[in-house]
Amino acid sequence: MEFTMAEMEDWIFQYIDRIKALISPQTWSNALMNCSKNEAFALLFLYRRGQANMTQIADYVGVPLNTATGIINRLEKKELVSRERSHEDKRVVTIGMTDKGKACLKDSMQEFLIYGQRLLGTLTPEELEWGTRILEKLAVALEEPGEDQRDVKPEKKVRKIHIE
Secondary structure, eight states, X not given: OXXXXXXXXXXXXXXXXXXXTTTSTTTOOSGGGGSOHHHHHHHHHHHHHSEEOHHHHHHHHTOOHHHHHHHHHHHHHTTSEEEEEOSSOTTOEEEEEOHHHHHXXXXXXXXXXXXXXXXXXXXXXXXHHHHHHHHHHHHHHHHSOOGGGTTOOOOOOOOOOOOO
């Protein structure tokens, strides 16, 4: 099924208008929602891993190392993460979540759970099964490169390591 740009825009804007209350800042008043997308991804990564180095965070978020350093600097100013030097090798710095960061993320997860239950509670078990199948199919489609990206070779990145 092919959509014109006008049809796609109309469809997207109709749904944004319908869910704007759900994605508004008034709905999400916690610290996580005051983070940028990359900051949120870094926090979620650290929450699941416990701790990581800058290279691991940069790879996960999909940004250069210097950008990841800026992300972590901002999260550190918000007191959501902290840096710790290795006792064995002072060159090694690991990033971990602070207690405040963990609490903020848990609060956000609780809010997501409330809205998720509210939304999913309106669906029948059959609709949930179909919805899960559709979402899985969409996720697979997004993982596959588009025709315009199949012949593109990934650009080699030069990473600079900042040693304090």
